[in-house]
Amino acid sequence: MSTEYHCHILPGIDDGAENAETSRRMAELMQQQGVTRLTATPHFYAHRERSVARFLEKRAEAYEKIADDLHFDEVLLGAEVAIEQGLSELKDIEQLAIGGTDLILLELPYREYQGWMFEEIYNISAEFGLTVILAHVHRYLMHYTAAQIELMLKTKAIFQINNEAFRMMSHGERHFAKRLMKEQYPIVFGSDAHNNDDRAPNWDLLQKRVSAEQIAASDAVLDEHRLR
Numbered sequence: 321m322s323t324e325y326h327c328h329i330l331p332g333i334d335d336g337a338e339n340a341e342t343s344r345r346m347a348e349l350m351q352q353q354g355v356t357r358l359t360a361t362p363h364f365y366a367h368r369e370r371s372v373a374r375f376l377e378k379r380a381e382a383y384e385k386i387a388d389d390l391h392f393d394e395v396l397l398g399a400e401v402a403i404e405q406g407l408s409e410l411k412d413i414e415q416l417a418i419g420g421t422d423l424i425l426l427e428l429p430y431r432e433y434q435g436w437m438f439e440e441i442y443n444i445s446a447e448f449g450l451t452v453i454l455a456h457v458h459r460y461l462m463h464y465t466a467a468q469i470e471l472m473l474k475t476k477a478i479f480q481i482n483n484e485a486f487r488m489m490s491h492g493e494r495h496f497a498k499r500l501m502k503e504q505y506p507i508v509f510g511s512d513a514h515n516n517d518d519r520a521p522n523w524d525l526l527q528k529r530v531s532a533e534q535i536a537a538s539d540a541v542l543d544e545h546r547l548r
């Protein structure tokens with residue numbers, strides 16, 4: 321079993337799957353690679369959206385187009401919410417949590433760390449009782465200083481690692497991902513797949529490079545965070 325925590329499989333809603341056919345092919349490949357539970361997390365950029373409510377409508381419409389073709393044990397709808405200044409005060413922000421859980425996937429900006437980013441993370445978790453998952457934490461190595469990386473790791477969050485971080489070519493990222501596992505940070509895996517080509521699911525790669533126990537620990541996070 322594998323739980324996908326981060327992917328752009330819904331058709332025509334962001335820079336992920338461009339149509340339902342691509343979504344279907346992505347789903348097929350993920351299933352072949354052992355994914356049994358899937359969280360769909362289209363990008364949410366507060367400055368581009370009219371409202372959270374409108375985004376949720378668009379997400380529902382996109383899901384409707386492929387719902388019958390997804391043969392996973394469970395499909396949950398979420399979002400990859402870009403951290404922007406003032407995000408925690410946006411109306412209905414808490415509704416972007418992963419369906420039926422208290423988990424919300426947040427993406428840091430790809431630039432130098434600034435204090436307000438972590439204030440937004442703190443406010444979102446504290447005000448709404450949500451647990452933050454920080455998306456693809458290994459992708460900030462080139463933007464942050466070593467001290468800023470340590471600050472990020474002090475955040476009370478779950479750290480999401482993309483499967484692709486384990487490619488042989490991504491030395492620094494792989495090393496960082498291994499460090500997080502060794503030091504027993506709370507970790508979940510996701511593909512961040514946008515298609516089946518240059519941003520493919522890579523669940524086969526993860527299974528080759530990471531222990532079954534570590535993948536099971538990632539799976540367990542979802543169940544631990546279900547709303548009762």
Ligand SMILES: [Fe+2]
Nearest residue numbers: 326328400512
């Ligand atoms: Fe993503």
